[in-house]
Amino acid sequence: MANTMQFDLVSPERLLASLQVSAVQIPGADGDMTAMPDHAPTITTLRPGVLKVEGPEGTSEYLVTGGFAQIGADSLSVLAEKAIPVTEVTRAHLDELIAEARSSHEAAKGQEHTSVVDDAAKLLADMEALGTHMGL
Structure with missing residues (x-):
């Protein structure tokens, strides 16, 4: 068993990280998970988190x-x-993300499918909870 694995974090703006790691805690849409070397192959969606x-x-x-x-x-x-390094996150960043989520939620309210509204409401709640979690 290897002690490390290659980790790459990419956002549309830039490559944020590319390094060998021993573990990564992931805010998965279905719950948090930790990826370590020799992990079973998995693809998951992410929810807002750290x-x-x-x-x-x-x-x-x-x-x-x-x-x-x-x-x-x-x-x-x-x-x-x-993706933003936590050390660079400010209250202004978080307020902007919450405003975007709130706007998406308002736009979704006119949708015929309730799942779209529910997804937008969950995104808004997750973004607000993230601010509380980070102490901002």
Whole structure:
């Protein structure tokens, strides 16, 4: 069993991380999970939350707003809708993300399908809870 695996975190704006890691805690849409070397192959969607990366240089955290994670035995690739290092997140960032989620929720209210409204409401609730979790 290898002690590390390749981890890549990409957002539409940039490559945020590409390094060897020992574990990554993922805010999965169906619940939090930890990917480690020799993990069973898995693809999961992400919910808004904090992605925690543990590597030889220490721990780093990234706020993600959604996306996908592809986990393999020796690698993990995260394609995030938006990702920001937690050390760079300000109240203004969070307010902007909450405003976007609120706008999406308002726009969804006119939809015929209740699942669209429910998804938008969950996104808004997740974004607001994220601010509380981060102490912002």
